[in-house]
Amino acid sequence: MPTRGVEGAPRFRSGSLVATATLLSSPPCMSAVTVERLKKLFGQRTAVAGLSFSVSAGEIYGLLGPNGAGKTTTLRILAGLLRPTEGVAEIADVDVGRDPREAQRRLGFMTGTTGLYGRLTGREVLAYFGALEGMSPRDVVARTAELAAVLDLGEILDRRCEALSSGQKQRISVARAVLHDPPVLILDEPTVGLDVLASRFLREYIGAERARGKAVIFSTHYLAEAELLCDRVGLLYEGKLLAEGRPPELRALAGDATSLEEAFLRLVTHLVAA
């Protein structure tokens, strides 16, 4: 159950979600996400140029890079929204290019824009997406109650989404993404526009999901945030993987940089000079 932190903002105890894990049905998956030689062209422009990485169950993988690096395109391919020009992307052993609907059943996708219908209440949004995921109304009700407790949605579930604050919308959005309890979570800049407390809430929730064995791919501009949260990080630049590893490894690779941001800048400068 959530506890209250400063100014009434909800905070997680890491064990709270682990305790509920027995209620959930997703089997753990060793290599939850596999991307091999992924390439995406928009006309003549290359957005992703032969990208390869993998994410294991119970791991948070950060996809970092400046605007236009190819993060969103990669995540959209994984979410079945775009078709790869070349290469393979698999979600829980399902090829996204060949069977996008089946792959979509195994992932929860969330962006910074929250993707909620303003004129519906939070409960109605969850019922709608639960039905689209193929859940029975009874399962949706049960799962909504469960998530309401975990994400502290009690007061806001029955209000129209347009009347909610950014942080509240993002909590509903998280509930929507994990409603069908997918083994893989893809989060595209989920903390954009959130205040410090809401961002921390989200980070804690993502950490809790990792503890439950979920594979999480997380993209952000905020390198400090990634350093706090990610087990491994892939640095993207112009559609290519510049470097990959644990944050301390990347800092060491860049000549003992003091932060991921500094490491990234050094690596990019080195690449451009080369």
Add this chain to the structure above:
Amino acid sequence: MNLPHVGVVFRKELRETLRDRRTLAVMFLFPLVVYPLVSLLMAEVMAGKQATDDARTSHVALVDSDPTTRRALHAHLTAKGGGIDVATEGKGEAEGAHAPAAGGTAAADVLAGTFDAVVEVTHTPAAAAAAPLAVRVIYDETRPASDQANDRVNRALGGVLPRGCFRTYALTGVSLATKSKIGGYVLSKILPLIVVVMTMLGAFYPAIDITAGERERGTLETLLSSPVRRFDLMTGKVLAVGTLALLTGVLNIVSMSLTVAEGARLAAGSPILAIPWPRAAATLVIVVPAAFLFGSVMVAIGAMARSFKEAQTLLMPVYLLCFTPSLVAGMADFRLTGIALIVPGTNLTLLARDLMLGNAHVVPAIVVLASTIGFGALALAFAARLYDSERLLASTDADLVGLGAWLRYLVGRAAPGRPAIAPTAGQAVSLFGVAFILWFFAFTWLQRWRLIPGLMISQWAGFLGLVWIYARLARRPLVDVLVVRRPRGWAILGAGCLGLSGWIILGILADRLMPPPREVVESIRNLIRPPGESRSLALSLFALAVTPAICEEALFRGAILQGLRRQFSLPVSCVLTGILFGIMHGDVWRFIPTALLGTLLSWVALTSGSIVPSMLVHVLNNGVLIVLGYFGLDQAGEKLPLRADMVILAGATMLLVAGLTMVRRGAGSLAR
């Protein structure tokens, strides 16, 4: 007031707003392209309808026991130009081919449609010799032919003045229509149009909200990441929009019926018409397919837009273009036959009218409903395909048409050494828009002033000049824009066959599907061989065959087709170019044949890889028609029986197929 601040804000707002292509579209597209197109379409159709009405003869029965007045009336009614054919009945004697039944059954004659009107004279013994003769005109005001007959009789007899300058005839109109029939007739004039238009409007905003609105609110990406088939998603959306449109349509039928009845009662002080509720209810059958069709079309188009505002800009011309045929059908008394059965909007309006009047037949009604549902299903399939497209997630103008970049390029000057701009669909459409505006506002005026000089200026300086300016702005050689390349021999041979056969097939199809009014045919004949003017055949051929073959091909099969081909598949590019080619000819009766010809010419140009074969097809097509028209041989075909038409059609089809095969054999590659 700080004027410099006002000026700074004014300039910034103007600059920013004028860079919005939606604003530009509303500013220029509507007044300069859409309105002329709509007015042109309406004027053409209404003129054709008027010509048909004028040519119709009113069959009138004359019942008069006095031979003297009967002869006078007969003479007045059948005066030249009146359009009245009179059958008379006196004391037991009948004259004329269609003698009326006894006077007492005049009403039955009119109601059965045997006569359009019956003119009855009542003689009173006490009446002074100089008193006006009492004449009753019995007609049915709810039947257009009967109403027209009444007008004609009134015109023919109302203006007859004897020496004493008082009226010879005291005319009284007696309409046989019951209150219920009048109610049905009044509703048939307004209800179908209102229902179709309001159903369309009912679909308008919901369609935008659930497509472009969803995209704008950022929920689309979330929705598309759900494991749901796009077709299912789109079907659900279309059904929701269709339901709202359906409710709008039903509410309009009920409200309009009540309003008409109550409005007429208030105006007259007593009920002067009655609403035929069963017939009004029967019109509900059109609302369901109409709601599905308009819901599908508007959702499909709304899905192309990235924002609410853009969707409004895209849908408004569609709304106007759907509205116009319905308006024309509502205003004029067209019959629900032939091609009208499958023209969306028009067919529904006419069917609703026939249902209101109780004139609907089962087979035409089934064709109308089935074709409407078919078009709706096509639009739904298109929308679902669009939702499966990555273009839906495009976020910038550059990902779409690139029109903005081209317009900026047009108004700016390219830096030296900048590379040539590749043609785009946006450029093609813009080029057509400019050509259409010039044609509508300048070239038609020039041609009315002096046909041959006006035509030469329009074609050589206008169309070809426009292509030249485009080539200069795009920094491309004119021969490259025009795709002037040496074609293969097979392509030339094939083009020859197509040029000699295409006009026959198109002519016969046009005559069978949508026969133009005689006035239109005559005006084309006058164009080829103007009465009272001695123009040589050579000049006609140069002005009307060679010149369009070069200049129109340069514009349509050169710049426009190339641009469209970069964005669309070969068949779609050909059809779109054909449609634009048909529109530019500005004649609703010739639209289908010219659009088909344009499609064929585009296919020839793309398949052969050169504009030369399409020019050859064009020059032969026009040339043969001019030679036939010049020697008056074109009218010979009009008297041929159907069997002869079929034989000629079969021969021409064989030649056409041979031509298509040869062009394919001589295929080249056109710049893409």
